[in-house]
Amino acid sequence: MPAYKTGKKTAQYSLDFKLKAVEWSYETHRTVKSVAEALDIHPFMLSKWRKAYRDGEFGMVKSQKIK
Template sequence: MDTLNHHFRSPHHAETRPRTTYRYTEDFKATAVRLSQLPGVAVGDVAALLYIHPFMLSRWGKQAREGAFP
């Protein structure tokens, strides 16, 4: 059997699990955005420390610039 096909047909990959959705407060989002805007601080580093995806933090930054939260 081809190794690649075996990997994708593994029962482990066929399992479906419910996704966990977290809701973050506006204060948390605003604080995360402020941290990511500090000089010399990378968005990816802040995201990793807060256990969030960097894309989410970037999206919050855009929302903050648009006045979505303080």
């Protein structure tokens, strides 16, 4: 059976990029949608990063919050 190749590559984002995107999205005058559009990523991806940040999965202290 032949090997299937999708040709589609998944973008890999650095931890620094994710943290900056999350921090930017927590600014009071910004929305997840507007930040995602500016960074050319899907809003769901940014929402997943925000949840991971809140859960401490980025190596941050779980109780730490962005103001």
